[in-house]
Structures are given as structure tokens and as C-alpha cells.
Amino acid sequence: xxxxxxxxxxxxxxxxxxxxxxxxxxxxxxxxxxPGGISFLANDKYESHFYETNATAVIVSEQFKASKPFxxxxxxxxxxxxxxxxxxxxYANFSKASQLGIEEPSYFDASSQQGEEGxxxxxxxxxxxxxxxxxxxxxxxxYIGNNVKxxxxxxxxxxxxxxxxxxxxxxxxxxPGAVIGSDGFGFAPQENGSYKPIPQIGxxxxxxxxxxxxxSTIDCATMGSTLIKKGAKIDNxxxxxxxxxxxxxxxxxxxxxxxxxxxxxxxxxxxxxxxxVGHIKIADKTTIGAKTGxxxxxxxxxxxxxxxxxxxxxxxxxxxxxxxNLPALQDRIKELEKKQ
Numbered sequence: 495x496x497x498x499x500x501x502x503x504x505x506x507x508x509x510x511x512x513x514x515x516x517x518x519x520x521x522x523x524x525x526x527x528x529p530g531g532i533s534f535l536a537n538d539k540y541e542s543h544f545y546e547t548n549a550t551a552v553i554v555s556e557q558f559k560a561s562k563p564f565x566x567x568x569x570x571x572x573x574x575x576x577x578x579x580x581x582x583x584x585y586a587n588f589s590k591a592s593q594l595g596i597e598e599p600s601y602f603d604a605s606s607q608q609g610e611e612g613x614x615x616x617x618x619x620x621x622x623x624x625x626x627x628x629x630x631x632x633x634x635x636x637y638i639g640n641n642v643k644x645x646x647x648x649x650x651x652x653x654x655x656x657x658x659x660x661x662x663x664x665x666x667x668x669x670p671g672a673v674i675g676s677d678g679f680g681f682a683p684q685e686n687g688s689y690k691p692i693p694q695i696g697x698x699x700x701x702x703x704x705x706x707x708x709x710s711t712i713d714c715a716t717m718g719s720t721l722i723k724k725g726a727k728i729d730n731x732x733x734x735x736x737x738x739x740x741x742x743x744x745x746x747x748x749x750x751x752x753x754x755x756x757x758x759x760x761x762x763x764x765x766x767x768x769x770x771v772g773h774i775k776i777a778d779k780t781t782i783g784a785k786t787g788x789x790x791x792x793x794x795x796x797x798x799x800x801x802x803x804x805x806x807x808x809x810x811x812x813x814x815x816x817x818x819n820l821p822a823l824q825d826r827i828k829e830l831e832k833k834q
Contacts, residue, residue: 495519495585495588496517496518496519497517497518497519498514498515498516498517499512499513499514499515499516499517499518499532499550499551499567499569500514500515502518502532502551502569502581503569505580505581505584506553506569506571506577506580506581507571507572508553508569508570508571508572508577509569509570509571510551510567510568510569511567511568511569511570512551512566512567512568513567514567516550516551516567517530517550518530518531518532518550518551519531520532521533521581521582521585522549524540524543524544524547524549524552525540525543525546525547527543527547527548527549527550527552527566528548528549529548529549529550530550531549531550532549532550532551532552532553532569532581533547533549533551533552533553534552534553534554534574534575534577534578534581535552535553535554535555535558535574536555536573536574536575536578541561544560544564544566545560545562545563545564547566548565548566549566550566550567551566551567551568551569552566552567552568552569553568553569553571553574553577553578553581554568554569554570554571554574555570555571555572555573555574556570556571556572558570558574593613593631594611594612594613595613595614596613596614597614597615597616597634598616599616599617600614600615600616600617600618600619601618601619601620602614602620603620603621603622603623603624605622605623606620606621606622606623606624606625606626607624607625607626608620608626608627608630609626609627609628609629609630609646610628610629611628611629612626612628612629612630612631612632613630613631613632613633614632615632615633615634615636615652616634617634617635618632618633618634618635618636618637618638619636619637619638620632620638620642621638621639621640621641621642621658622640622641623640623641624638624640624641624642624643624644625642625643625644626638626644627644627645627646627647627648627664628646628647629646629647630644630645630646630647630648630649630650631648631649631650632650633649633650633651633652633653633654633670634652634653635652635653636650636651636652636653636654636655636656637654637655637656638650638656639655639656639657639658639659639660639675640658640659641658641659642656642657642658642659642660642661642662643660643661643662644656644662645662645663645664645665645666645702646664646665647664647665648662648663648664648665648666648667648668649666649667649668650668651667651668651669651670651672651708652670653670653671654668654669654670654671654672654673654674655672655673655674655676656668656674656675657673657674657675657676657698657714658675658697659675659697659714660674660675660697660698660699660700660714661697661698661699661700662674662700662704663700663701663702663703663704663724664702664703665702665703666700666702666703666704666705666706667704667705667706668706669705669706669707669708669710669730670708670709671708671709672706672707672708672709672710672711672712673710673711673712674698674700674706674711674712675697675698675712675713675714676711676712676713676714677694677713677714678694678696678713678714678715678716678720678735678736678737678754679713679735679736679754680692680693680694680716680736680754692716693716694713694714694715694716694736695716695717696714696715696716696717696718696719696720696736696737697714697715697719697720698712698713698714698715698719698720698721698722699719699720699721699722700712700722701721701722701723701724701725701726701742702724702725703724703725704722704723704724704725704726704727704728705726705727705728706722706728707728707729707730707731707732707748708730708731709730709731710728710729710730710731710732710733710734711732711733711734712734712738713734713735713736713738713754714736715736715737716736716737716754717737718737719737720734720735720736720737720738720739721738721739721740722734722740723739723740723741723742723744723760724742724743725742725743726740726741726742726743726744726745726746727743727744727745727746728740728745728746729745729746729747729748729750729766730748731748731749732746732747732748732749732750732751732752733750733751733752734752735751735752735753735754735755735756735772736754736755737754737755738752738753738754738755738756738757738758739756739757739758740752740758741757741758741759741760741761741762741778742760742761743760743761744758744759744760744761744762744763744764745762745763745764746758746764746768747764747765747766747768747784748766748767749766749767750764750765750766750767750768750769750770751768751769751770752770753769753770753771753772753773754772754773755772755773756770756771756772756773756774756775756776757774757775757776758770758776759775759776759777759778759779759780759795760778760779761778761779762776762778762779762780762781762782763780763781763782764781764782765781765782765783765784765785765786766784766785767784767785768782768783768784768785768786768787768788769786769787769788770788771788771789771790774788774789774790774791774792775791775792775793776788776791776792777792777793777794777795777796777797778795778796779795779796780792780795780796780797780798780799781797781798781799782798782799782800782804783798783799783800783801783804783807785802786799786800786801786802786804787802787803787804788804789803789804801813801814
């Protein structure tokens with residue numbers, strides 16, 4: 495795809511300084527910019543690259559003032575980072591619009607239905623009694639089980655698995671390898687020391703504008719629903735167990751594991767490798783630092799929790815300041831004991 499700088503400026507509500515008729519067909523990092531590419535400058539640390547780049551154009555903020563001569567055209571916008579994000583969104587939307595129709599071989603059960611302007615790639619599978627909305631993109635090797643509902647403009651990426659009875663809302667994105675609705679980890683201990691599987695008969699409900707990262711897994715409920723509320727963003731390699739509830743606009747980073755029946759509030763931030771036990775509640779606007787272990791409910795909103803066996807951040811830092819001085823304290827105690 496090729497666009498003139500004037501066309502891009504119109505998309506971004508910006509102004510070209512230079513030749514607006516020049517065309518770009520690629521988005522580059524500013525330090526790797528080449529003719530035919532467009533980049534952006536939003537961080538002063540990268541300003542030196544602005545004077546050296548070979549990119550055709552660079553998006554800059556309104557207040558930017560060059561301190562040296564430069565050779566590229568510029569598109570001046572209110573905020574360079576926001577403007578560049580808008581450009582990426584526009585580029586992605588143009589790319590998605592080009593994906594329409596049905597590739598063969600693919601399987602779509604006769605009892606299912608799909609809305610207009612959709613896309614099904616080769617080797618995709620859609621089972622019985624599914625309702626697929628308008629503009630849905632189903633990529634290669636994606637599996638859609640029976641009785642699944644998928645809302646408008648949702649993207650199911652290559653190799654993702656949507657198991658039976660799952661419900662996915664509008665404008666969601668399920669990334670490659672994600673598994674939605676697999677059996678929860680439910681086993682009943684027996685008298686002889688073995689474990690008997692507990693049937694998992696519930697489902698997963700994902701509301702609108704949710705993103706599920708690559709190779710993340712969301713287990714179906716034992717009964718009822720595992721629920722991911724609107725606007726939640728889940729990174730790659732996250733495990734969400736049966737009957738968990740994730741609140742609106744909560745973000746969860748990679749390698750976090752959430753045990754069964756735990757409820758996460760709205761607008762929470764959970765960093766990487768966090769572990770949460772089951773059957774607890776996390777209040778709205780809680781921030782949990784990387785590698786933190788959460789073993790009890792967090793009742794008051796807005797707290798920042800950090801450390802194994804998580805503590806509020808101020809308490810953790812106080813405890814850590816004591817911990818790191820323990821060797822010196824031990825030496826002082828030994829010296830005092832020698833003087834007795």
C-alpha cells in the first residue's frame with residue numbers, strides 16, 4: 495500500500511512541512527529509516543537519529559524544534575506518539591480490509607452461520623450451531639467448536655482454539671495458539687490416593703474489546719461461566735482457571751497464573767509472573783508487581799502490592815531495606831558478643 499504524505503497528514507489531523515506529494519509504503523524505526531518509509535520522533539533520546547535518518551518522512555510533535563539541519567519531510571501533529579499510534583491503527587485496518595472471502599480447503603458446518611464481510615482462511619474449522627458475526631476474520635488452522643458465538647469484527651488468529659459453548663464479543667482479538675474454553679483443572683481426591691476428574695460443564699464468556707495473547711489459556715467454568723469483562727487485555731502465556739472473573743479494562747502481563755474462582759476487579763494492572771491463589775477477590779485499581787504471590791484478598795482499591803507473599807509496596811520496601819542490611823547487623827552482633 496502506498497500513501498502520499500498529504501493523505502497521511504489528513505488521517506492524523508497534522509500538517510506536512512516539505513513535499514506533501516511524496517509517497518511512502520512502509521513504516522520504519524527512525525534509526526533504520528530508508529526512502530519510502532515513514533517514522534516518528536516522540537522521545538528526546540532518539541533525536542540524534544532524526545538528523546541522520548534516510549526515511550522519507552518523520553512524524554513529530556507540534557512543539558518540536560530542530561537544532562540542526564535535516565533532510566526528511568516532517569508531519570507535525572499535536573502528539574507524535576499518539577499520531578503514530580493512529581497511523582499504525584489505520585495501516586492495520588487497511589490490511590484487515592483486504593482479507594475477505596473463503597479460502598479452501600476449510601470446513602464450515604451447514605448448521606452454522608457467518609455474517610457479511612468475513613474471512614475464513616484455509617484449514618480453518620467451524621463446528622455445529624455456531625453464530626459468527628459480521629466482519630469476523632478466522633485465520634489458518636483456527637478451530638471453532640460447537641455452539642460458539644463470536645461478535646462482529648473479531649479476529650481469531652492462526653492456530654487459536656475456541657472450544658464448545660464459548661461466547662466472544664465484538665471487536666475482540668484472539669492471538670495465535672490461544673485456547674479458550676478448555677477443561678478446568680478439577681479433580682476429586684479418592685480414598686486410594688488417586689484423583690477422579692470432575693466434569694467441567696460451564697463455558698467462557700469474553701465481552702467486547704478484549705485481547706487475548708498468544709498461547710494463553712482460559713479454562714471453562716466447572717458450572718456457570720469464566721468471565722473476561724470488556725476492555726481487558728491479556729498478554730501471552732497467561733493461565734486463567736475455571737470460574738475466574740477478570741474485571742473491565744484490567745491488564746495482565748505474561749506468565750501470570752490465576753487460580754480457580756478468583757475475582758479480579760476493574761482497571762487492575764498485574765505484572766509478569768504473578769501467582770494468585772483461588773477463591774480470593776482483588777479490589778478495583780490494584781497494581782501487582784512482577785513475581786508477586788497473592789494468597790489473600792485485597793479489599794481496598796488502589797493499592798500497589800509487591801513481593802513474594804505480597805505486601806503493600808511501602809511495607810515491602812521497608813522490609814527489604816532491613817533484609818539487605820542483615821549481614822552487617824549480624825557482624826555488629828558478633829562484635830558485641832565478643833566484648834561481653
